[in-house]
Amino acid sequence: MTALLTCAMAFSMMQLFLLGALGPRLVDDLRVSPTVLGLTTTVGFGVAAVLSPAGGRVVDRLGPRRCLVALLLVSAVALALIGSAPGTGLLLAAVALGGLPQALANPATNKTILAVVPADRRGSVTGMKQSGVQLGAFAAGLPLAALAGVAGWRGAVWAAAATAAVAAVWAARTLPADPPPKYAPASWLPRGTIAWLAGFSLLLGCGIASVNTYLALYGVRRLDLGPTAAAALVAVLGVAGIAGRVGWSKAAGEPGRARWLPGGLAAGAVGAALLLAASGYAHPLAWVAAVAVGVFAVSANAVSMVLVMQRAAPGQAGQDSALVSAGFFAGFAIGPPLFGLLAAAGHYGTGWLVVAGEFAGAGVVALVWAVRERRSVVRR
Numbered sequence: 138m139t140a141l142l143t144c145a146m147a148f149s150m151m152q153l154f155l156l157g158a159l160g161p162r163l164v165d166d167l168r169v170s171p172t173v174l175g176l177t178t179t180v181g182f183g184v185a186a187v188l189s190p191a192g193g194r195v196v197d198r199l200g201p202r203r204c205l206v207a208l209l210l211v212s213a214v215a216l217a218l219i220g221s222a223p224g225t226g227l228l229l230a231a232v233a234l235g236g237l238p239q240a241l242a243n244p245a246t247n248k249t250i251l252a253v254v255p256a257d258r259r260g261s262v263t264g265m266k267q268s269g270v271q272l273g274a275f276a277a278g279l280p281l282a283a284l285a286g287v288a289g290w291r292g293a294v295w296a297a298a299a300t301a302a303v304a305a306v307w308a309a310r311t312l313p314a315d316p317p318p319k320y321a322p323a324s325w326l327p328r329g330t331i332a333w334l335a336g337f338s339l340l341l342g343c344g345i346a347s348v349n350t351y352l353a354l355y356g357v358r359r360l361d362l363g364p365t366a367a368a369a370l371v372a373v374l375g376v377a378g379i380a381g382r383v384g385w386s387k388a389a390g391e392p393g394r395a396r397w398l399p400g401g402l403a404a405g406a407v408g409a410a411l412l413l414a415a416s417g418y419a420h421p422l423a424w425v426a427a428v429a430v431g432v433f434a435v436s437a438n439a440v441s442m443v444l445v446m447q448r449a450a451p452g453q454a455g456q457d458s459a460l461v462s463a464g465f466f467a468g469f470a471i472g473p474p475l476f477g478l479l480a481a482a483g484h485y486g487t488g489w490l491v492v493a494g495e496f497a498g499a500g501v502v503a504l505v506w507a508v509r510e511r512r513s514v515v516r517r
Contacts, residue, residue, distance in 0.1 A: 138253065139265050141304075141311055142246045145205050146269030147276065148212040148301045149242035152181060152219060152235040153469075154277035154375070155294055157349045158368040161357045162290040169225055171354060172477040177232045178350050182342075182469030184236025189466060192240035193459025196248055200315025201455075202308070204245040208238040209305035213298045220294035236466075243462045244455035247446055251454050253313065257390070260443050264386025267439035271382060271431065274349070274375030282368035330448045331457050333506035334441050335464030337399055340499035341441075342468020344410065344492040345434050347476040348374070352427065355413075355485050360420045370427050377431025382439035389443040396507040398440045403500030405433030410493035414486050434496060438465060468495075 156163065160174050196204045211234065218231035246266050254262050276297075285293040352374065356367030385402065389395035409429030416423035445461050446454060472495065479488040 138249075138311070139262055141205075141308055142249060142262075142266035143269035143272060144304050145208060145246060145308065146242055146266050147273035148209055148297075148304060149238040150270050151212065151273045151277065151297055151301070152215060152232060153178060153346075153349055154274040154371060155216075155219070155281065155297065156232070157351070158274075158277040158282050158353050158371045159285055159290045159293065160350070160354045161364045161367065162285060164354070166290065167222070167224060167228065169228075171351070171480045172474070173225055174350065174354070174473075174477065176474060176477070177229060178346055178473040179470045180229050181232040181236045182239065182346065182466040184233045185239035186463045186466035186470055188237060188240035189244075189459040189463035190456070191459075192237075193244040193456035193462075196241065196244040196455035196459070197453060201245040201248040201252070202312040202315045204241045205249070205312060206305055206308045208241045208245060209301050209308055211235075212238045213301035213305065216294055216298035216301060220291045220298060239466060240459065240462070243442060244458045247442065247458045248455050249312070251446060259446060260390025261383070261387045263443050263446065264383040264439055267386060267442055268379040268382040270438075271375040271378030271435060274378065275372045277368070277371060277375075279369060279372040282365055282372075286365055330506070330510070331445065331460055333502065334399075334444060334461045337403075337499050337502045337506070338438065338441055338461050338465035339468040339471075340495050340502065341403065341406075341434065341437055342465040343472030343475075344406065344468075344495040344499070345430070345438070346469035346472040347488065347492050347495075348410075348413070348430050348434070350473045351476055351480055351485075351488070352413075352423075354480065356423065359417055359485050360423055370423060373424060374427040374431045374435070377428040378435035379431075381432040381436030385436040386439045386443050389440045395440065395444055395447065396510050399437050399444075399503035400500050400507055402433045402437035402440065403496050403503055405429065406437065406496040407493050407500065409433055410489050410496055414489035414493070417486050437499070441465075 156177050215231050215235035222228035222231060250259055250262055281293040352370050353367040356362040356370050389398055409426050412422050412426035416426055445458050476488045
């Protein structure tokens, strides 16, 4: 079950990592600018942000099994269309379609965990399934990037699409049947803790998306790396993110400790972004920075999902997960276009400083929330 949920998370965002890792090849083959490359991320995650509140309600009403199978099938179609895109128009349309799996992923997987995993294991299982996103980064940055060197970038994307289709069959045969569809009260705006986590996730997403989208291109254009070596930067980030998400999510299983983790991880992410800015002068720092982004920034999102599950209203885990995810996806839509303007002008160092500022803002939101929550607990 954990392996399947991890796979679902990987495919829900596979397009993001493929566009980032294969970005140098796409820019040359399709003749798109760095700004348009950033726009693909904006389109995909803008759609995901808009659809997330409705997606969470759908999961609460229809059940996670149906939604996970649909997630994987739509991911397969979106990837196949990306691999077939002759130019910018179809590429953007396919990326927009890929926003639907992103909107369903956290609500459906979190709902499955709450239904079948004992409470004392939910933190570690959540970390494992959230590490699936970074497993997708690793797959895009190493095996699929290597395949692209042999079969072309289109062949690599088509291979990912075929694997997603196989995973859909696996989900249909493995997951327990959903309960009968039932009414779930609608909640379209985040409130209380969910609102704070959504704000934190928005700023965090701005920074992470910029790194994911432009790290490989930065490696080629500023660090003099080849396309495969630059894609390996994304893979390194992915491996570090897997370890970080599993470890920090397990630590977040203790509620008293969990409230302080997002702010601390955001502070570490600021340091990672500053290392990226410094790597323009000392190139090996880029590898250290990629590890640090995975361990701190990427892991912070997994910890926020553990917090959502600890505090979700009864029967509304899907909606609460979706509202926090909507903030994260909105950040993914906002961050890359801003960075893309700076990248197009060659100002990568300034872009990484902007990313550091986004992570710092996320840290402030998280720490203010943690202090407020601690005071409310003390008053009780």
